[in-house]
Amino acid sequence: MTTQIGVLVMSYGTPESLEGVKSYYTHIRRGNPPSAEQLKDLKDRYEAIVGGVFPLRENTDRQVKALQEALNRDNKDKDVEYICFQGLKHARPFIEDGVERMAESGINQAVGIVLAPHYSVMSVGGYIKRAKEKAESSGIQMTFVQSYHLHPQLIEALSRRVSARLDQYEEAGANREDVRVLFSAHSLPERILSMGDPYRDQLLETSKAVAEQTGVTSWQFTWQSAGRTAEPWLGPDILDTLRELSKEQVEYVLSAPIGFVSDHLEVLYDLDIEAQSVAAELDMRLMRIESLNNDPSFMAVLSDVVRDRAGELKAGRP
Numbered sequence: 001m002t003t004q005i006g007v008l009v010m011s012y013g014t015p016e017s018l019e020g021v022k023s024y025y026t027h028i029r030r031g032n033p034p035s036a037e038q039l040k041d042l043k044d045r046y047e048a049i050v051g052g053v054f055p056l057r058e059n060t061d062r063q064v065k066a067l068q069e070a071l072n073r074d075n076k077d078k079d080v081e082y083i084c085f086q087g088l089k090h091a092r093p094f095i096e097d098g099v100e101r102m103a104e105s106g107i108n109q110a111v112g113i114v115l116a117p118h119y120s121v122m123s124v125g126g127y128i129k130r131a132k133e134k135a136e137s138s139g140i141q142m143t144f145v146q147s148y149h150l151h152p153q154l155i156e157a158l159s160r161r162v163s164a165r166l167d168q169y170e171e172a173g174a175n176r177e178d179v180r181v182l183f184s185a186h187s188l189p190e191r192i193l194s195m196g197d198p199y200r201d202q203l204l205e206t207s208k209a210v211a212e213q214t215g216v217t218s219w220q221f222t223w224q225s226a227g228r229t230a231e232p233w234l235g236p237d238i239l240d241t242l243r244e245l246s247k248e249q250v251e252y253v254l255s256a257p258i259g260f261v262s263d264h265l266e267v268l269y270d271l272d273i274e275a276q277s278v279a280a281e282l283d284m285r286l287m288r289i290e291s292l293n294n295d296p297s298f299m300a301v302l303s304d305v306v307r308d309r310a311g312e313l314k315a316g317r318p
C-alpha cells in the first residue's frame, strides 16, 4: 500500500498584480495599511522588476513542482508518494490554506519546509508556528525541516555559482584574489541576538563553508534589505559596505546573497538596481551570483532533507 506524505512548501509570497501590492503590504504590516508614500515606494520597486508575472510567484511555482518531481523520481521507498502543497506567509495560498488543502486530500502525515535555508525565530520560526497550529486543528501529524544551511549540496551549488563569476572576472582581466566576495542576507531587528537566535551564526557558517570550498580568502558578510522602522536592524548594510570598500580601493566585488534561494525583490531590486547604482557611482565593478531558483542540485537538497523528516514520521518519532 502506498502512503501519501504531504509536503508543505512555504515561501514569503509576493503580490499577484500591482493592484494587489496594497493588501500584500498590509498583511506584512499585520493589518496596518501602509501610508500613501510607503505604498508608492514599494509599488515603484515592484514596477522596476516586474514584467508581467511577479518573479517570486513564478519561481516558487517552479520550485514546488520541481521538488515534487524530485521527491518521487528517485524515491527509494516505493511505498511512499509525496504530494507538495504551497503555503505562503503573506499571500494566497496562505500557509493555512496549504494545510487545509492537504487535509481535504485526505493526507494525515506531512513534512513542512521553508524556502529559506537559515533559521530565525522571526522568519522560519513564524512559518512553522502557523503551519503547526493549523495542522493540529486539522488532524495532520506534521514535522518540520528547521534549516539546511550546511547541506553539502547547497554549499556545492553556491560554490559553483561563486566560482563561475570569479572565472568571469578573470576572463575580464582581473585577478581572482582582487575580488571581494560579499555574502549577504536579509537583515532582521538587532534584538534577535539577545534572544540567542541562530540566524547570524548559520549565515556565517554558510559563508565560511562556501569561501573554503571556492578557495576565496577575501570575503566578508554584510546585511541587506533592512526594514525602515525605528528599532535598530542588523548591520552593516551592503550599501555602506560598498562605500567602505571603495575607501579601501577595492574595485571588484561579487555579491553572493546566500540567504535567498530565488530571484525576487531583494535580489532584483535591492542588489541589481540599488546596490549596482551605488557601485557605479563609486566606480566599482559589482557582479552577483546566479540565484538557485529551480536548479536540480537545490531540488536535491530540499528532497534530501524532506525525505529525512519523512523517515522520522514513518518511524513514529517526528
Ligand SMILES: CC1=C(CCC(=O)O)c2cc3nc(cc4[nH]c(cc5[nH]c(cc1n2)c(C)c5CCC(=O)O)c(CCC(=O)O)c4C)C(CCC(=O)O)=C3C
Residues within 6 Å of the ligand: 011, 012, 013, 014, 015, 028, 029, 042, 055, 056, 115, 116, 122, 123, 124, 186, 187, 188, 189, 226, 227, 228, 259, 263, 264, 265, 266
Ligand atoms: C528574514 C526575512 C526574509 C528571508 C527569509 C524568508 O524568505 O522568509 C525575507 C524575505 C522576503 N521579504 C520580501 C518582501 C518584503 N519584506 C518586507 C518586510 C520585512 N521582511 C522581513 C524579514 C524577511 N523577509 C521583516 C522582519 C520585515 C518587516 C516587517 C515584518 O516584521 O514582517 C516588506 C515590506 C516593505 C519593506 O520593508 O521593503 C516586503 C515587501 C520578499 C518578497 C519579495 C518579492 O515579492 O519579490 C521576500 C522573499
Ligand SMILES: [Fe+2]
Residues within 6 Å of the ligand: 186
Ligand atoms: Fe521581507
